[in-house]
Structure formats: C-alpha cells, structure tokens
Amino acid sequence: MSEPELRLRDVIERSVPLENSSPVRTYLDFEKPIAELDKKIHELKTLIGDDTNESMRGEIEKLEEKARTALAETYAKLTPWQKTLVARYTERPHCLDYINGLIEDFTPLAGDRYFAEDEAIVGGVGTFRGRSVMVMGHEKGSDTESRIKHNFGMAMPEGYRKAVRLMEMADQFSLPIITLVDTAGAYPGIGAEERGQAEAIARSTDCCLKLGVPIVSVVIGEGGSGGAVAIATANTILMLEHAIYSVISPEGAASIIWRDAEKKEEAATAMKITAQDLEELGVIDGIIAEPVGGAHRDPKGVIDATGTAIALALAGFETMTPDQIRRHRRDRFLQMGRNL
Amino acid sequence: MNWINNVVRPKIRSFLTTKREVPDNLWRTCPVTGNMVFHKDLEANQFVFPGSDYHERVSAVDRMKMLFDAGVYEKVPVPGAATDPLKFRDGRRYPDRLRDAKSATELDDAVVVGEGLLDGQNVVAAAQDFRFMAGSLGMAAGEAIIAGMLRAVERKTPFILFAASGGARMQEGIMSLMQMPRTTIAVQALRDAKLPYIVVLTDPTTGGVTASYAMLGDVHIAEPGALICFAGPRVIQQTIREQLPEGFQRSEYLLEHGMIDMVVHRHKLRATIARVCRLLMKPALDKAEREKAPAAPKRMNGKAYAKADAVAPNERIEDPAASQNEAESVVEAEPVTEAERFEPKRTGTKAQKSEKAAEQTQAQPPKSDA
Numbered sequence: 001m002s003e004p005e006l007r008l009r010d011v012i013e014r015s016v017p018l019e020n021s022s023p024v025r026t027y028l029d030f031e032k033p034i035a036e037l038d039k040k041i042h043e044l045k046t047l048i049g050d051d052t053n054e055s056m057r058g059e060i061e062k063l064e065e066k067a068r069t070a071l072a073e074t075y076a077k078l079t080p081w082q083k084t085l086v087a088r089y090t091e092r093p094h095c096l097d098y099i100n101g102l103i104e105d106f107t108p109l110a111g112d113r114y115f116a117e118d119e120a121i122v123g124g125v126g127t128f129r130g131r132s133v134m135v136m137g138h139e140k141g142s143d144t145e146s147r148i149k150h151n152f153g154m155a156m157p158e159g160y161r162k163a164v165r166l167m168e169m170a171d172q173f174s175l176p177i178i179t180l181v182d183t184a185g186a187y188p189g190i191g192a193e194e195r196g197q198a199e200a201i202a203r204s205t206d207c208c209l210k211l212g213v214p215i216v217s218v219v220i221g222e223g224g225s226g227g228a229v230a231i232a233t234a235n236t237i238l239m240l241e242h243a244i245y246s247v248i249s250p251e252g253a254a255s256i257i258w259r260d261a262e263k264k265e266e267a268a269t270a271m272k273i274t275a276q277d278l279e280e281l282g283v284i285d286g287i288i289a290e291p292v293g294g295a296h297r298d299p300k301g302v303i304d305a306t307g308t309a310i311a312l313a314l315a316g317f318e319t320m321t322p323d324q325i326r327r328h329r330r331d332r333f334l335q336m337g338r339n340l
Numbered sequence: 341m342n343w344i345n346n347v348v349r350p351k352i353r354s355f356l357t358t359k360r361e362v363p364d365n366l367w368r369t370c371p372v373t374g375n376m377v378f379h380k381d382l383e384a385n386q387f388v389f390p391g392s393d394y395h396e397r398v399s400a401v402d403r404m405k406m407l408f409d410a411g412v413y414e415k416v417p418v419p420g421a422a423t424d425p426l427k428f429r430d431g432r433r434y435p436d437r438l439r440d441a442k443s444a445t446e447l448d449d450a451v452v453v454g455e456g457l458l459d460g461q462n463v464v465a466a467a468q469d470f471r472f473m474a475g476s477l478g479m480a481a482g483e484a485i486i487a488g489m490l491r492a493v494e495r496k497t498p499f500i501l502f503a504a505s506g507g508a509r510m511q512e513g514i515m516s517l518m519q520m521p522r523t524t525i526a527v528q529a530l531r532d533a534k535l536p537y538i539v540v541l542t543d544p545t546t547g548g549v550t551a552s553y554a555m556l557g558d559v560h561i562a563e564p565g566a567l568i569c570f571a572g573p574r575v576i577q578q579t580i581r582e583q584l585p586e587g588f589q590r591s592e593y594l595l596e597h598g599m600i601d602m603v604v605h606r607h608k609l610r611a612t613i614a615r616v617c618r619l620l621m622k623p624a625l626d627k628a629e630r631e632k633a634p635a636a637p638k639r640m641n642g643k644a645y646a647k648a649d650a651v652a653p654n655e656r657i658e659d660p661a662a663s664q665n666e667a668e669s670v671v672e673a674e675p676v677t678e679a680e681r682f683e684p685k686r687t688g689t690k691a692q693k694s695e696k697a698a699e700q701t702q703a704q705p706p707k708s709d710a
Binding site for chain 1: 421426428429430431508510511514515516520522524527528547548554555569570575576579580584585588589597599
C-alpha cells in the first residue's frame with residue numbers, strides 16, 4: 001500500500017496547524033519559563049488596557065515573540081518523559097472531543113450484553129465525512145465527575161466485550177471502524193480479573209484481526225499496553241505527535257526493571273515509547289502533527305488534522321474486498337519487526 | 341571466588357563448566373510441607389511433591405519430554421528474530437542479559453517448539469520456560485509460537501501450548517506488545533484449519549501472554565494452584581489497597597469463574613490432552629481415512645461406514661497401527677509408576693486400571709487417566 005501511504009503522509013504534513021490561538025490557563029511543570037512569560041504579558045496587557053502607547057506595545061510584542069520561541073523550542077525537543085506528561089495532560093482533547101468534532105449524528109451504543117455497560121470505552125455509529133462509520137475509543141473524562149464515570153479510561157472486561165460487539169456489528173453492516181486510543185491500560189482490579197480481563201482483551205484483539213472492514217486507529221494520548229492493543233490492532237495505526245504507546249508505563253518499567261519508580265525518566269527513554277520511535281520501528285504508519293505547545297493549545301486544529309488523516313487512510317481501503325482488507329491487516333502485523 | 345565469578349561469569353562460564361549433570365541441590369524442599377525429597381525422585385514424579393501435591397515449575401524441555409511418547413520429539417525450526425530492537429540499556433546491555441539466560445538454560449529463547457507423537461497421534465507442542473527471563477514474550481518467543489502453530493497447520497495436527505510466562509519482555513518494549521496480535525493471527529490460522537488448540541496454563545501465566553494466545557484455546561486446562569491472571573496480585577493490591585481473597589487468580593478460582601475448562605493433576609495431564617485431541621480430531625481423521633479408502637483393505641464403502649458406528653470398532657481392532665498406539669497410551673506414564681513409593685495406594689489402583697484397560701478391546705478409548 002505504498003501509494004495511499006505516501007499521499008497520507010503528504011497531507012499529514014500539510015495539515016500541520018501553524019498558528020496556536022487559544023490561551024491555556026494551566027501549565028506543565030517543564031513549561032514554567034513559558035508560564036512566567038505569559039503571566040508577564042498578561043499583566044502588561046491589563047496594565048496598559050486600551051492605551052496605544054507604542055513602546056509598551058512593542059514591549060509586549062517582543063515578550064510574545066519570546067514566549068512563542070520558548071514554547072517552540074521546548075516542544076521541539078521534548079524528552080520521552082515530557083511527552084508522557086503531555087500525552088496524559090488533562091486538558092488535552094479526549095476521545096469524546098474527537099467524536100464530537102468529527103462525527104455527525106453520533107449515536108452512542110452501550111453495553112456488552114453479558115454483564116454491564118463500561119463507559120471507559122465509548123462507541124457508536126455516526127457519519128464521518130459523508131460515510132457511516134463505527135467509532136469507539138477510551139474516554140478518560142474531563143472533570144472529576146466524568147473521570148469517575150469513565151473510570152479514567154481504564155476499561156473492564158465489559159468494555160472490551162462491548163468493543164467486540166460493536167466491531168462485529170460494523171462488520172455485519174460494512175461500516176469502517178475508527179478507534180481512538182487513550183488509556184493507561186486495562187483496569188487492574190478484583191472484579192476485572194474475576195470476569196476475565198485477559199480473555200476479554202485477547203478476544204477483542206482476535207476480533208480486530210478477523211474483520212472484513214478497515215480499522216483505522218489513532219493513539220490520541222496514551223496507548224497503554226494490552227488495554228490499547230485490544231482496539232488498536234488496525235489496518236492503519238496513526239499517532240499524534242506527542243502521544244505515547246508502550247508495553248508498560250514508564251513508572252511500571254522503572255519499578256520492575258530498575259526496581260526504583262524514580263527512574264521513570266530513564267525508563268521512558270529506554271522503552272522507546274514516542275510516536276517518532278514507533279514510526280522508526282515500523283509499528284505505526286504515520287504521525288499527525290500537533291500545534292506548537294501540544295494538542296491542548298489548539299484542540300480544533302488537531303481534531304481537524306486527525307479527521308483528514310483518518311479520511312485519507314480509509315480512502316486507501318475503499319477498493320479492497322473484505323478478504324484483502326483482512327489479509328492486509330494480518331500481513332501488516334506478521335511482517336512487523338521482521339526487518340529490524 | 342565470588343569476585344572472580346562476578347567478573348568472568350557469562351562468557352567463560354560455559355567453557356569452565358560443562359553440562360551440569362548433577363544439580364546443585366540433590367535434595368529439594370517441598371514449599372508446602374517442608375519435606376525433603378531426593379531430586380531424582382521428584383523428577384520421576386513429574387516434579388510434583390508427594391504428599392502435598394505441590395506442582396513445581398517445569399522447564400520447557402522437561403515439559404516436552406513428559407508430553408511426547410517415550411519423551412521423543414523433534415525440534416521445530418524457528419525463524420530468527422531481531423535480538424535487541426530498542427538497543428535497551430538498564431545499567432546492563434540487554435544482549436548481555438540474553439546471553440546469560442541462554443547459557444543458564446541452554447535454550448535459544450523462552451519457547452521450545454517440538455513435534456512428535458502423543459499417544460500415537462501426531463501433534464505439535466510449544467512450551468514456555470519460566471527460567472528464561474521469566475518466560476517473557478519477546479520477538480523470538482513470538483516467532484516460536486507462530487512457527488509452532490503454523491507447523492501444526494501445515495501438518496494438520498493439533499497444537500498444544502504449555503504457557504508459563506511473566507508477560508511481555510519489557511526490554512523489547514512495543515515490539516513485545518506487538519506479539520499479542522501477531523500470535524493471535526497464528527491462532528486464527530489454527531482455527532481456520534479446524535485444528536484443536538489446547539492451552540495448558542501452568543504456574544505462572546500472566547500479563548500479555550494471558551491476554552493473547554493463552555486465553556484463545558479451544559480447551560483450557562490448568563495445573564492445580566497455578567497463578568493465572570492479567571494484572572498480577574501485587575499490582576492489584578497497589579491499586580485497590582485491599583487484601584485479596586484467598587486463592588485469588590489461582591487455577592481453581594479461574595475454573596469457578598468460567599475461564600478454564602478443567603484443573604488437571606500433572607500425572608493425568610498427558611492422558612487428558614491425548615483424549616481431548618483424539619476426540620476433537622476424530623471426525624477429521626475419519627474423513628481423511630474415508631477419502632483414501634479405495635487403497636485401504638476395508639470393504640466398507642463410505643456410505644456404509646458413516647452409519648455403521650457399531651461396526652466400526654471391530655474394524656479398528658484389525659488396524660495394527662491404531663491398536664499399537666492405543667495400547668501404548670494405556671501402558672504409558674512411566675514416571676507415575678516410579679512414584680509408587682510415595683503414593684502406593686493411588687498408583688496401585690492406576691496400575692490395575694491400566695491393566696484392565698489394556699485387556700479391553702480397542703473399541704473404546706481408554707477411560708483411565710493414568
């Protein structure tokens with residue numbers, strides 16, 4: 001699939017949102033210098049009010065320029081651990097933001113038909129750029145209440161069984177599937193184990209691999225281990241520029257391998273979890289650029305760019321038969337790592 | 341000597357010491373009762389401690405020997421895989437750790453794949469070795485599992501997996517995670533070819549292994565008391581900060597919760613697997629038989645055969661190959677008879693049973709699980 005992939009890459013690059021518009025109110029730890037500059041600018045602005053003092057205006061512009069370059073410089077060389085923080089950032093657009101921004105007539109579907117409804121994975125049918133699709137993903141929630149409701153995006157077996165149900169329905173009605181991945185991992189708890197978390201994940205991966213409709217996955221934040229793979233075993237896997245995808249969290253790896261949770265920064269680097277690393281390893285097909293300063297500084301821009309990338313990826317499968325689509329997916333995974 | 345051991349260990353050790361014929365500890369202590377058992381006796385008893393029935397972890401090679409007829413099997417070649425995709429360092433280079441594990445276990449990686457006869461039937465089997473970096477699933481292990489499953493498809497035989505793994509191999513990061521979908525593709529190949537896939541879950545089977553091929557078998561068998569889970573007890577305890585229930589995530593717990601079909605004592609494992617394989621493969625084998633019927637001496641044509649269940653057994657007695665195999669299955673389980681000294685009563689009845697079974701015609705598959 002060399003042809004469609006090339007076009008995909010072109011558009012991803014072209015769709016880079018250049019301007020960041022909306023101001024942010026909170027900052028990550030490593031953004032402190034930028035936060036101070038922004039604060040100073042804000043103070044100056046309120047100080048002069050509507051005054052048209054030329055020198056003051058010039059001063060503000062200078063400061064703004066400085067803040068912009070500082071931000072650009074910081075984000076141009078984020079360490080893997082800093083990327084982890086960005087990927088997990090609470091203000092980052094989450095699954096439902098993407099669904100609301102990209103899907104018309106979104107009709108959520110609920111329940112696994114066996115036990116319960118798990119809102120850690122949301123999904124349903126809707127219209128994406130003129131075609132009916134099945135869309136699903138991990139939702140982390142955006143405030144305390146919704147975070148609890150969605151269990152911080154950590155699914156129970158029910159969530160994965162619901163995903164299987166929706167995927168099979170999509171296959172039944174020939175709907176392409178879009179999955180948005182953003183989870184720290186499947187929930188580790190007594191109930192989850194009791195009801196077969198492992199089996200639910202295995203079946204979900206299994207289901208992904210047998211479908212005759214195309215699946216496009218986008219890791220929009222955190223791709224956490226088996227909990228992510230269960231719905232990310234796709235024909236095309238894309239990642240946002242500052243998203244991460246890993247077999248275990250950096251903290252987990254640090255405490256297991258280094259036997260010291262404080263070594264998380266080292267672990268994040270050694271594990272090769274960034275979108276750029278994964279593209280090099282051939283695990284993902286493309287990277288969707290984020291605005292300078294991360295997706296949360298221009299959610300609309302990043303959601304649109306993601307939509308464009310998904311549309312392009314889907315277009316590549318339009319002429320393929322279900323068998324070809326299935327084979328494409330299986331070959332993609334079987335070949336993975338064989339040329340490393 | 342300690343310091344010199346530390347310095348020269350991995351590379352030179354293999355030169356200095358030849359294959360260790362005598363294990364360091366001749367006497368093994370049962371973790372349940374504290375009884376001392378001579379290691380040869382333990383081995384003869386399939387690494388099950390007498391009295392407590394505690395199932396000790398078994399190396400992949402011992403697994404294979406216990407499974408196949410007379411312990412004979414042929415290794416299935418496994419394509420090579422990249423050894424250090426991430427150039428992983430955690431104080432030590434990952435290739436150094438690998439080399440250590442290789443020299444300590446005399447294995448290429450955590451999975452051994454073999455083919456041979458199980459009770460006269462052709463099977464392909466793979467066993468994971470927990471001693472090799474906790475049986476973790478990396479690229480090489482993934483390739484081995486896939487190669488084994490595809491070999492079974494090629495040979496049209498059942499595939500038996502002995503799972504034992506701490507989960508993903510973290511030193512291979514995302515490439516390890518990708519073995520979950522990759523191995524699942526091979527499971528689907530088995531399924532498409534309508535071949536039985538028997539998973540034997542042994543202590544411990546956790547993480548990404550449980551969450552992929554180890555939970556996708558047609559029949560799930562677990563050894564008693566094995567830890568089988570997705571998230572380990574420690575992780576769960578840290579998350580919920582509660583005491584975990586007694587026996588949580590053990591084989592018996594999984595049986596109760598519908599995740600596995602049966603918990604089987606190691607002594608009966610071989611017979612159980614053989615029986616399940618035979619039952620599941622029978623229609624396919626019968627069909628194959630019928631298809632090559634003209635050459636066979638059978639006078640019964642395809643049609644008559646299909647409805648003549650009562651006649652079929654007589655016919656099968658005359659089949660020398662089949663009867664030989666069946667007989668073998670009954671007299672098998674050598675290690676169990678050795679165990680007599682620990683459990684005279686039980687093994688005694690077993691021996692009787694198998695004698696009885698041997699006298700019977702080949703009409704029924706032997707019921708004895710000995």
